Amino acid sequence: RKEVEQDPGPFNVPEGATVAFNCTYSNSASQSFFWYRQDCRKEPKLLMSVYSSGNEDGRFTAQLNRASQYISLLIRDSKLSDSATYLCVVNFPTLAGGYNKLIFGAGTRLAVHP
Amino acid sequence: DAGVIQSPRHEVTEMGQEVTLRCKPISGHNSLFWYRQTMMRGLELLIYFNNNVPIDDSGMPEDRFSAKMPNASFSTLKIQPSEPRDSAVYFCASSGTSYGYTFGSGTRLTVV
Numbered sequence: 001r002k003e004v005e006q007d008p009g010p011f012n013v014p015e016g017a018t019v020a021f022n023c024t025y026s027n028s029a030s031q032s033f034f035w036y037r038q039d040c041r042k043e044p045k046l047l048m049s050v051y052s053s054g055n056e057d058g059r060f061t062a063q064l065n066r067a068s069q070y071i072s073l074l075i076r077d078s079k080l081s082d083s084a085t086y087l088c089v090v091n092f093p094t095l096a097g098g099y100n101k102l103i104f105g106a107g108t109r110l111a112v113h114p
Numbered sequence: 115d116a117g118v119i120q121s122p123r124h125e126v127t128e129m130g131q132e133v134t135l136r137c138k139p140i141s142g143h144n145s146l147f148w149y150r151q152t153m154m155r156g157l158e159l160l161i162y163f164n165n166n167v168p169i170d171d172s173g174m175p176e177d178r179f180s181a182k183m184p185n186a187s188f189s190t191l192k193i194q195p196s197e198p199r200d201s202a203v204y205f206c207a208s209s210g211t212s213y214g215y216t217f218g219s220g221t222r223l224t225v226v
Contacts, residue, residue: 034214043205043217044157087157101147101170102215106156 001026003103006088010109017078021108023071023088032091032100033064035073037084038107044087047073078112085109116140118218120206126224132194135221138187139208147215148181148191149205157205163189196225 006023013019025033033050048055050062050071061074071088088105119138127133139146147162161171163183171181178197183189193200201224207215 043219045217046214049214101159101162103159104149104157 003027003092004088004090004105006105006108008106008108010111012111012113013078015078015080015112015114017112018074018076019078019110021073021086021088023105025069025071025090027090027092028069029093030090033071034089034102035062036087036089036104038087039084044104047086075110080112080114083110083112118206118208118216120218120221122221123219124222126226127196129197129225130195132192133196133223133225135191135204135223137189137191137206137218139189139206140210140216141187143208143210143216144186145209146183146189147207147209148189149207150202151205151220152202160191198225201225
């Protein structure tokens with residue numbers, strides 16, 4: 001089983017649509033969760049952290065289900081500028097103890113069309 | 115703040131040559147990470163440092179790869195000898211007290 005799994009997509013949606021991305025992770029000891037966005041030929045950039053109670057940032061809503069080891073990202077009222085790859089990111093405690101490394105999912109591609 | 119600075123932006127080299135990628139983390143960040151990204155395998159963590167000390171190098175693919183961090187403001191990733199399958203985008207990222215990472219613009223490596 002992959003450490004962090006995502007549906008690769010692509011998701012092709014019209015402007016204004018609502019789209020949801022899902023992600024599962026394998027390490028039940030993980031404590032921190034993020035969504036990153038990566039534009040074509042650019043570096044990944046932090047979109048938002050994911051908190052246990054769920055959190056919202058404008059049109060973006062992130063949810064976490066620890067029992068199912070499942071994370072989601074909902075984008076409402078999609079814009080053309082939302083077209084990118086969305087990476088699910090989870091911290092994995094290391095054997096060294098006290099240190100964490102971030103493991104990235106393979107990403108889900110989103111294409112928003114007029 | 116200039117962000118994480120990587121050099122070179124692009125590198126084309128012949129198989130068998132040595133390649134050195136460079137990274138300058140954000141000042142004050144105490145963790146540095148090297149990632150490799152390919153279409154087939156996505157973003158893979160190669161190695162990371164905390165306070166200039168290598169913590170986890172389990173992602174380094176083989177002995178041809180080595181990384182150093184001689185001080186808090188500089189790190190290198192070296193491939194010797196390089197092979198065509200090493201062609202990828204190599205990202206360096208740094209992190210401070212929070213868990214979020216800031217990535218550099220990456221080095222696009224092509225080995226022919």
